Amino acid sequence: MNHHRYYAGLERTVETCVVGAGDFGRSFIAQGMRVPKMRARVAVDVRIEIVEALYRELGIPADRIRACRTEAQARAAWEADAWIAAEDLAVVLPLPIDVVLEATGHPEAGARHALMTVQAGKHLALVSKEVESVVGPILGRLALEQQRCVTPIDGDQPSLLIGLVTWAETLGLEIVAAGKSSEYDFVFDPDDETITCNGRTVPVPGFRTLERLGERDLPALVAERSRCAAAVPQRTVPDLCELLIVGNATGLTPDVPALHVPILRIDEVPTAFTLREQGGLLGGGRRLEVFNCLRRPDELSFAGGVFVVVRCHDQPTWRMLAEKGHILGRRRDTALLYLPRHLLGVEAATSVLGAVIGAPTGGLEPAHRLDLVAVASRDLTPGTLLEAVGHHHSIDGVTAELRPAAALADGAPLPYYLVADRRLLRPVRAGSVFRLGDVELDPASTMVGLRARQDQMFFDAVPTWLEAK
Numbered sequence: 001m002n003h004h005r006y007y008a009g010l011e012r013t014v015e016t017c018v019v020g021a022g023d024f025g026r027s028f029i030a031q032g033m034r035v036p037k038m039r040a041r042v043a044v045d046v047r048i049e050i051v052e053a054l055y056r057e058l059g060i061p062a063d064r065i066r067a068c069r070t071e072a073q074a075r076a077a078w079e080a081d082a083w084i085a086a087e088d089l090a091v092v093l094p095l096p097i098d099v100v101l102e103a104t105g106h107p108e109a110g111a112r113h114a115l116m117t118v119q120a121g122k123h124l125a126l127v128s129k130e131v132e133s134v135v136g137p138i139l140g141r142l143a144l145e146q147q148r149c150v151t152p153i154d155g156d157q158p159s160l161l162i163g164l165v166t167w168a169e170t171l172g173l174e175i176v177a178a179g180k181s182s183e184y185d186f187v188f189d190p191d192d193e194t195i196t197c198n199g200r201t202v203p204v205p206g207f208r209t210l211e212r213l214g215e216r217d218l219p220a221l222v223a224e225r226s227r228c229a230a231a232v233p234q235r236t237v238p239d240l241c242e243l244l245i246v247g248n249a250t251g252l253t254p255d256v257p258a259l260h261v262p263i264l265r266i267d268e269v270p271t272a273f274t275l276r277e278q279g280g281l282l283g284g285g286r287r288l289e290v291f292n293c294l295r296r297p298d299e300l301s302f303a304g305g306v307f308v309v310v311r312c313h314d315q316p317t318w319r320m321l322a323e324k325g326h327i328l329g330r331r332r333d334t335a336l337l338y339l340p341r342h343l344l345g346v347e348a349a350t351s352v353l354g355a356v357i358g359a360p361t362g363g364l365e366p367a368h369r370l371d372l373v374a375v376a377s378r379d380l381t382p383g384t385l386l387e388a389v390g391h392h393h394s395i396d397g398v399t400a401e402l403r404p405a406a407a408l409a410d411g412a413p414l415p416y417y418l419v420a421d422r423r424l425l426r427p428v429r430a431g432s433v434f435r436l437g438d439v440e441l442d443p444a445s446t447m448v449g450l451r452a453r454q455d456q457m458f459f460d461a462v463p464t465w466l467e468a469k
Contacts (some may be wrong), residue, residue, distance in 0.1 A: 015098050123148050129158065158249075312332065
């Protein structure tokens with residue numbers, strides 16, 4: 001595809017606002033200074049000083065930065081072609097902005113910003129997957145009513161994987177599995193028998209004998225690797241959250257609710273992610289999966305990239321492709337096709353520009369197929385604040401599973417990021433799913449209200465649980 005031709009219809013510069021000046025926000029604004037068809041000179045964070053400091057770090061002269069706390073100040077700054085820093089999205093929404101990127105990662109604040117954006121008639125790039133996993137479908141429908149769109153962003157795995165899946169489907173390739181590698185590689189040092197992951201090094205005695213698949217039974221090897229590396233976290237909620245977005249967009253489904261998440265070398269992926277009767281891990285085709293990329297320090301990384309495993313129907317064709325370096329499974333009947341990158345805000349502009357020309361990078365239409373359900377990983381007592389913290393916005397004592405989407409009702413499972421930052425009302429035992437009534441849900445919450453509307457729209461469900469409050 002020639003990208004210049006694809007975006008040739010843009011007759012003016014696309015104006016953006018990013019909410020959340022963290023790692024993504026920084027990378028987006030920095031690259032936005034170089035994107036020919038886009039500008040990124042409006043940013044919002046909880047404190048104006050955060051945005052001002054970011055602008056200065058990027059080399060923006062101090063006399064071109066304006067702190068805006070009122071709509072009038074924002075309008076004057078816009079007309080002066082200044083760089084605008086704000087701490088309230090409402091202050092800048094009246095400006096002629098085309099696309100708002102919600103990148104706070106905060107479930108409740110993100111839902112509020114997203115709804116404000118849609119109601120203001122702007123396109124929404126929903127970087128905060130925490131919001132997308134709970135109320136993304138309703139936001140998408142509401143945007144369509146305004147002749148606008150909600151899109152994921154290239155640079156993050158959901159959008160890139162949706163692109164790879166739909167590319168494969170366009171070619172008529174049979175998809176056995178699709179997914180991503182985990183965010184951080186498992187880097188194995190065979191001399192010390194250690195694995196380093198996300199800056200932490202742990203001993204894994206005996207792992208040297210497990211490093212290569214060879215002709216061994218794959219499920220058994222995967223289980224032994226997991227046991228041997230038990231000190232290294234092997235599942236993260238954000239991985240499941242991202243695949244939920246892909247499942248809603250493409251119809252692909254998880255093989256098991258928590259995914260298999262094996263530790264694999266790159267060349268083992270098409271052997272592992274095939275059917276059980278063919279020596280793999282899966283119970284069927286068109287499955288969503290994550291793997292932990294196992295490599296030595298001097299080997300190439302998967303870079304948190306995305307992949308599809310496809311069926312090799314014409315053996316001469318795939319023999320030829322294997323000779324050119326493409327990776328086939330051990331039985332030579334599956335192949336790995338992958339994109340070893342996700343560049344965060346550096347490549348987000350393709351989705352931003354796509355939103356404006358009517359080509360967002362998500363699904364063809366909003367769909368609610370999967371829920372990311374909260375599950376207790378230890379016994380939790382009433383009164384516990386289920387605070388989402390850290391880079392991954394994880395909740396201590398709570399993990400997640402991917403399950404078929406369902407409306408909230410008495411006893412129904414609760415989405416992970418609907419549980420986040422709320423107080424527990426009833427005890428939840430380890431291994432149990434959180435259910436409606438277990439946590440305190442504020443009827444005034446934007447996310448709670450949006451979820452109720454989503455249940456009505458997609459399941460024709462009357463939210464009596466909300467009315468009762």
